[in-house]
Amino acid sequence: MDRKQVSDQIVNENRKVFALLSNFLNNAPDFVNKDEIEEIVACGVSYEYAFAAILTAAFGLDIVERAEDKGLFNNYFNHMVHKLEANEYYDNPYYKNIKIPTIKIGNSELKYEHYKSFEGFVCDDIVRTEAGRQIPQIGFFESEFRFPAILENGRIWMTITPNEIETMKEAVDQAFGNVLTFGLGLGYYAYMASEKDEVESVTVVELNEDVINLFSRYLLPQFKNAHKIKLIQADAFEYARTQMPTEKCDFVFTDLWHDVSDGIDLYLKMKEVEKHHRDIAFSYWIEKSILCYL
Incomplete structure (x- = not known):
């Protein structure tokens, strides 16, 4: 195979795996059961291998007899599944x-x-x-x-699941000075950034009043460094247009989307904002995943 053929094959494999995983996660994420997985683990394989094997069988893949299916398992499923502690x-x-x-x-x-x-x-x-x-x-x-x-x-x-924790680690590590974050959620990023000695302040821009009220009343009082945090109810892009040019800001973290499907357009829109603030460091939630679709 030449490089073009290999590339096309990988693109098709990517699409196939994503379609299979999407169906699993959206329709039957609890399909794998304890008894079945422990029966396979008893044969001497890891929990991850057993989980992946059950999934591939449910997807109709034959990883024993079919070379194509075995390739998918070795190239994708074997590196995909993780037993978390x-x-x-x-x-x-x-x-x-x-x-x-x-x-x-x-x-x-x-x-x-x-x-x-x-x-x-x-x-x-x-x-x-x-x-x-x-x-x-x-x-x-x-x-x-x-x-x-x-x-x-x-x-x-x-x-705030393991996914949020893992995918915010880099943005937490990079935060410094006066931090601006678009999107509040449950305040995980604001909390983790405020814990850093290198961070002087955390300004959080959030549009949803109910979310701000829940956070302000029940969560923020528990923050050790609540004095570092400032909440602003506003549209992120309106704030970026009217306030960012006059505010002192060193680092911006954007978390305005739920997943890749609703994040691409907002990500691209904020990247345009970034072009006008070359002196500020920007970071984006699940950017690596979003870039896979661009």
Whole structure:
């Protein structure tokens, strides 16, 4: 095969894997059950291998007899599935120090949600290999895992899951000086940034009044460095147009989208804003995953 043929093949494999994973995550994320996975693990393989094998069989892939399916397994599924350790996340400073009450304000509700044991979920940014393969990252826990969430009209809207923790690490590490973040959520990024000695202030721009009220009343008082945080109710792009030129800002983190599907247009719009602020460092939530679609 020449390079063009290999490239086309990988593009097709990427699309196939994404379609299979999308169907699984949207329709049956709790398909894998404990008894089935432990039966396979008893044969001497890892939990990750057993989970991936169950998935591929459910997708109708034959990784024993069909070379094409075996290739998909080795190139994608073998690098895709991760058994996560709950204590590594429960030891996260936000999880340890911030307690989530069950409260409802307007259409917004603050509470804990959970993943079932062996339920699959996106746990990190898409990994892109040198060959161009795009490998989703799927995690699961051996037992039920609780995480903070905001529901809007009864549907999960904002969360702090392992995915948020992993995909914000870089932006937290890079934060310094006067930080501006677009999007509040449950205040995870604001909390983690405010804990840094290198960060002098964190200005949070959020449009949703209910989310601001929930955060201000029940979460912000628990922040050790609440004095560093300033909340502004405004549209992100209007604020960027009218206020950023006159505000002292060193680092900007944008988290205005729920996932890649609704993030691409907003990401591109904020990248245009970035062009007018060359002296400010910008960072974007799940940028690596978004770039896989551009």
